[in-house]
Amino acid sequence: MSYSRNEKFWIKNKRVLIQFFYLKKGKPYSVAFFYLDGFKRLRIAELEKTIEQWVFLGVGGVSRALLEVLKKERPDWLNKAKITLIEPTDIRESESVKQFGVFSSVAKGIYETIDQRCRWIQVMIDESNFRHLLESEVGPNAFIVNLSTRVGTIDILKLAEEKKALYIDTALDWWNDPVTDFNHGYEDSLALLELEMLKQTRHIQTSMVYTYGMNPGIVSSMALVALEKIVQILDPSLTPLIELKQYHLVAERLGLTLIQIAERDCQTLSRKMDPAVCYNTWSPTGFIDEAFDSCAYTLGSHEEWTLQTADIKHREEVLQVFFECPSIDIIATSYEPRQGLLHGRLIPHQEAHTLARFLKNGDYWPTVYYCYEPSDAGKLLLEAARKDRNIPTRFIRSDEIDGGYDSIGCLMYFRRPEGLRTFWIGSIVENKDSVSQEVNATLTQVAGGCFAAISYLIEHPKMGVISPEMIDPHFALKKASPYLGHVDFMEVTAEHQPSSDELKDLIVTPHKSLVNWSRIPSREMSAV
Template sequence: MAMNRYKKYRKFAGKIVILGFGSIGQAIFPLLARHLVIEPQQVRVVSKLAEEETIAQELGVNFRLLEVTRENYKPFFDEELSVGDFLINLSTGISSADLIRLCQVKKVLYLDASTEPWEGYYTDESLSPPQRTNYALREEMLAMKGKAGSTAVITHGANPGLVSHFVKQALWNMARDNDLPIRPLHTAQDWAYLAHQLTIKAIHIAERDTQITSTPKMPGEFVNTWSVPGFMAEARQPAELSWGTHERHWPKDAHHYDFGSNCSIYLHRPGAMTQVRTWTPALGPFHGFLITHAESISIADYLSIRCNGNVIYRPTVHYAYFPCPDATLSLHEYNGMEWQNGMNQEEHNRLIVDDIIDGMDELGVLLMGNRKGAYWFGSQLSIHDARKQVPYNNATSLQVAAGVLAAVLWAMEYPECGIVEPEDLDYQYILKIALPYLGKVSGYYTHWNPLKDRQQLYNEKIDQSDPWQFLNIRVI
């Protein structure tokens, strides 16, 4: 009999409830079955979509058709989960904070890939723009953080999630390449001082998705390689970024917060209408959308140096995303209809997996400001490699699922850490588990900067003295 070629990391005796069974939910179960000693009967999938039951049956896991709401989430929790179980929350429109509170009381492990509010939060006209930001959602989590309790890993997929560990690996690699003394780094301050020593001024989560399908997008249809409702929600949120201490040009549409840790800012415009210049190794420079993401806040907060209550060093951090061609076209159409048309309806959403014919997802972090040039470190995963690895996946979903798998295993090994963000986890532990599923993972230096080839046809307001000013990076 052939031996199992996949490492079984540990046995889990409890029940695993996967809440939400879209692209990531379908992607994660084969990985859990591959690397945990569990029986399919220990896993329960809960989804509001009846059509997802077919895949659950093919995988041999229990399926419950239920839409979890404000009104029924507590009875649902009591029915499904007890001490020692694990809730993997991969849903949208269900409050992460409310679920975590129940997990802490009942001693249930928890993980999500994004901090979610209840359905309707992002379109609630009674809420001000700063109240509809990821910063506000994170502040609610931070208020619960630091207390003893069952481990709850928040915002740990690919991005947010793996990219925080990419940043640490990139800093380590750059320290080596700059002939800096390399020593063990254990605390946030250790990493912050290293980033400062390397003169890192800005960090982009730079992602370009080139996956294409055999079925063209139709008018009125929103197509994407990952959760369509999730992307639509992010797209209409205010653009958010962390503001570096090197910045000299305050944007006219930028605002500070009047609550919380004040580690980031927001622009009074949606991320889907805000573009920035960035770079990835396979495809070079491009204009990406400054979509709000949790890691743009948590990474900068983690890498901040404070003295007597004042921040003396912090890099500018934000997402720069070029979605797949069909998603980019969908986003432009959605923008033009002011985010209010029928594209919000599920029957007009299409998640592409099986009909992808080529392309890859190039996801990494671009660290800028060092004397050797900008440095990108990350994953280059093609659809063909993704399909060889795991069923029910495309390149995007496998990157996220790898991050979820690694964090689930970490939580099982360290079950009493309370609420933790990706930066709190051991980056070497996480990357060791995730790397086999990420395709080519490597680092690249580049001499690109956002002033390259500028002002050849038009005069622009730029700052020649420092390429890494947000003024130069933003597309106006």
């Protein structure tokens, strides 16, 4: 019997577990299963894609951490492939880059190692040069790793498809991230950018995952695994739904109302730093762009109130509302298990949209937002950026940190007959968890998430464009866990003592113009 790679089969209402192998042109193929609306779709696909080239767009902190992770976990992936690094700053002194050898100039702005296996192009990739640059540099069987900032996601995805390259990034972005008009937060929102991206890439068959690092990324996998564990505590009768991966039904029936992606970063610096430079434990540019975007969050179906000045016109389309102020000015309370109560800024993040949409069931969906209490260095960065968004910045190295930790996880609220119950699943890293002295534990977390997603895409190379929630959560956590420090799941109701699951009760320092709340008018929600 012969099969086509594009041949598809459908099986309805049957529990079937089949996997078989056959040879096509001497290569092993297998049958793969995917769930879709109660059906199981069988699609013949390559068992694993062989990567012949790695193309890194940006070689900042996350890229350097990821190169260290790849060297440790899968050196064969790097040793057997060509490496292309596109980065405008000088990276020759980077320990993670030195593993490839000494670079010599071969043309203006182009450097290669002696064996010609690694190529560094010293250029800022932008809207004017990306096509010429990548069309000439990306070869067959490539994996594009986009860990840059202010690089247009949609254009890079479409070019990756032209090259049949696998693709990953950790954030959606525009070319030259626009300065937000707070009266038009929706037009500048990540949610709208994602919708436009999905429309333009729906034809893509090559596996490409967007926004998969720590958060967004691993936190979505953690939330799904937590739901599986919480079922056994609150309602074991829902176990069959877990087996069928019907997480949206489980979330609604358990009474999940709120997911706070709660992060406290209290890492401290070991020495006095250059006062002319601002620092952060992860991308300073990315943090500035997010912090000064319009505050946006997913308003769950249980929420009855919102700020009078909030834009709720697009809630049916993207589940989100938009405040007429930067996210740096909205602070809410949350919780993490090591120090307890935290006060975090509501930073716009993609998981607030993708996770809520994944768990949506008809007119039900939870509130989801990222609640971030940055390190002292991060707070100073934000205050300086209020005056000048183009201040000199860099990320903090491990050998510049003398203490503290970074805790990030999902704080999940459930309305139960006995009252609110909360559960936490997350990762707590300390400086000792850094994969190298050149980076830090926060960047190592992100790199662990990237490695997990990369591994999944190589094993499943024909899934099309997917969000983090579509990667097997157990696979992801298993691959990433060596780089997540201490990972735990626990009920925290007694310690947390939640009194509300609505944002109007959790906001503690709203912007001075955002003090009046109004009841949300009744609506008929359409499918998202």
